[in-house]
Amino acid sequence: MRLEVSADRADVSTVYIAGDHVSKEFFGTFQEAIRNGNNTILQDRANGNETGGLMTRRDNQKKLRQLAGLAIANGWLRSNQREDDSAIFQVWKGIATGVLVPKAPP
Amino acid sequence: MTTENLAIVRQNWQTLSSASQSFDVRKLPEQPLLNLIPQGLPSNPSYLPAPHEVLLTGWHNFTNGDPLGQLSLFDRLLISIRIVWGGFLLSCLVGVPIGVLAGIYSVFSKLLEPFTDFFRYMPAPAFSTLLVAAFGADDAPKISLVFIGTFFQMVLVISKTTRQLDHSLLEAAQTLGARPRQLFSHVVIPGILPDLYNDLRILLGWSWTWLVIAELIGVKTGLTEFY
Numbered sequence: 001m002r003l004e005v006s007a008d009r010a011d012v013s014t015v016y017i018a019g020d021h022v023s024k025e026f027f028g029t030f031q032e033a034i035r036n037g038n039n040t041i042l043q044d045r046a047n048g049n050e051t052g053g054l055m056t057r058r059d060n061q062k063k064l065r066q067l068a069g070l071a072i073a074n075g076w077l078r079s080n081q082r083e084d085d086s087a088i089f090q091v092w093k094g095i096a097t098g099v100l101v102p103k104a105p106p
Numbered sequence: 107m108t109t110e111n112l113a114i115v116r117q118n119w120q121t122l123s124s125a126s127q128s129f130d131v132r133k134l135p136e137q138p139l140l141n142l143i144p145q146g147l148p149s150n151p152s153y154l155p156a157p158h159e160v161l162l163t164g165w166h167n168f169t170n171g172d173p174l175g176q177l178s179l180f181d182r183l184l185i186s187i188r189i190v191w192g193g194f195l196l197s198c199l200v201g202v203p204i205g206v207l208a209g210i211y212s213v214f215s216k217l218l219e220p221f222t223d224f225f226r227y228m229p230a231p232a233f234s235t236l237l238v239a240a241f242g243a244d245d246a247p248k249i250s251l252v253f254i255g256t257f258f259q260m261v262l263v264i265s266k267t268t269r270q271l272d273h274s275l276l277e278a279a280q281t282l283g284a285r286p287r288q289l290f291s292h293v294v295i296p297g298i299l300p301d302l303y304n305d306l307r308i309l310l311g312w313s314w315t316w317l318v319i320a321e322l323i324g325v326k327t328g329l330t331e332f333y
Contacts, residue, residue: 001146005111008141019176021149030144038114038140045137052136060134066142067115070107079176089122089129095112096119102107 001027005070007034008062018069064088067095074102107145114140167332179332186317186328189245193252193320194313198306201260208261209268210294219262226258230316234323243324251323255316260309267301268294 001024006016011033016022022030044050064085071077071091081087094100107115118139126133155163168179177185208215230251237247271294279293321330 002149003144003146005142005145007144016144022146024148027144027146034141034143038143041138041140050137052138056136056138057131057134060139061131063118063139063141070145079171085131086129092115092119092122093127095107096116096123102112 004073005066007037007066009033010037061085064092067091070102074100076100108143111142111145114142176332179329182327182329182332186321186330189248189320189328190252190310190313190317192245192249193316194256194310196249197253197256197260197309197313201257202264202302202306205261205264206268206294206298208265209271209298210290215265219265222258222261226262230255231319231323234319238324245327247324248320248327251320252313252316255320256309256313259312260305263305263309264302267305268298270301271297 001022003016003018003020003022006018006020008015009030016030041050065083065088068077068082068088071088072079072082076091076094077084077087091100095102121135121137121139125135164179171178171181204214204218208218233254234247234251237250241247241250275293275297276289279289284292317328318330321328
């Protein structure tokens with residue numbers, strides 16, 4: 001599988017970015033690990049145990065950029081805007097509010 | 107985009123928009139956002155594709171950019187050629203006159219060649235950090251690295267080529283009354299041109315060997331960045 005969207009896993013040090021190839025077998029494991037990470041965040045949020053601070057803000061900035069590759073593929077960003085956080089932020093807004101409609105996966 | 111990721115985008119946007127409607131790194135939420143679930147396109151067989159697929163993909167990569175915003179192989183080749191020729195021509199501009207002078211006049215040879223001989227053993231990549239600090243992260247340090255890798259060899263090779271000019275040609279010209287300037291422009295330069303051309307051809311190949319290292323410093327560009 002060729003990754004269009006990737007995310008960092010807290011439990012392993014290997015980092016995959018958009019454009020990397022991973023095996024089909026690993027892809028499912030990778031997705032499941034991210035889902036588990038998200039569930040932990042949601043549980044902490046529900047229990048009021050969220051940890052915050054400067055590091056979390058930096059992590060959030062990285063999470064915003066997860067959408068950059070997809071935004072470039074859809075033509076909403078130029079290739080040199082991969083780290084243009086303001087433009088990426090607007091893409092998040094556009095998709096969330098329905099102004100931008102991403103292509104469905106094949 | 108998958109519906110799962112669409113839901114995550116909407117959920118994250120609620121958190122983001124509650125803090126600010128426009129991007130401000132100081133106003134990013136302090137509570138962790140959800141990660142997008144990895145999304146990918148099938149690209150098998152990834153390890154041993156059929157020969158025709160290799161050719162078709164090769165042609166596609168050569169002529170078209172990547173959907174993720176990468177340049178085509180042709181555009182990368184142009185960038186690499188610009189870096190190699192930039193460094194090589196700069197090296198020629200300085201190295202050829204110095205090499206010829208050192209080949210003709212022993213005073214230049216004694217003055218320059220010991221230092222050049224010393225510096226040519228210094229690995230060019232060792233200068234990479236210094237070059238990025240001095241010239242920034244774009245093309246300038248790459249061109250400079252090709253220059254450093256080629257220049258010192260060029261001076262020594264060309265001075266040796268100049269020294270190997272047939273002395274009988276110089277003696278014949280002197281017998282006919284040629285002055286030093288005429289010896290230089292009518293005998294030395296035309297006499298060494300065939301060998302000079304050959305030297306430059308070999309040194310251009312030398313410049314290409316520095317390309318991979320040059321393109322890795324600062325911002326990765328050209329053929330080296332291709333994956």
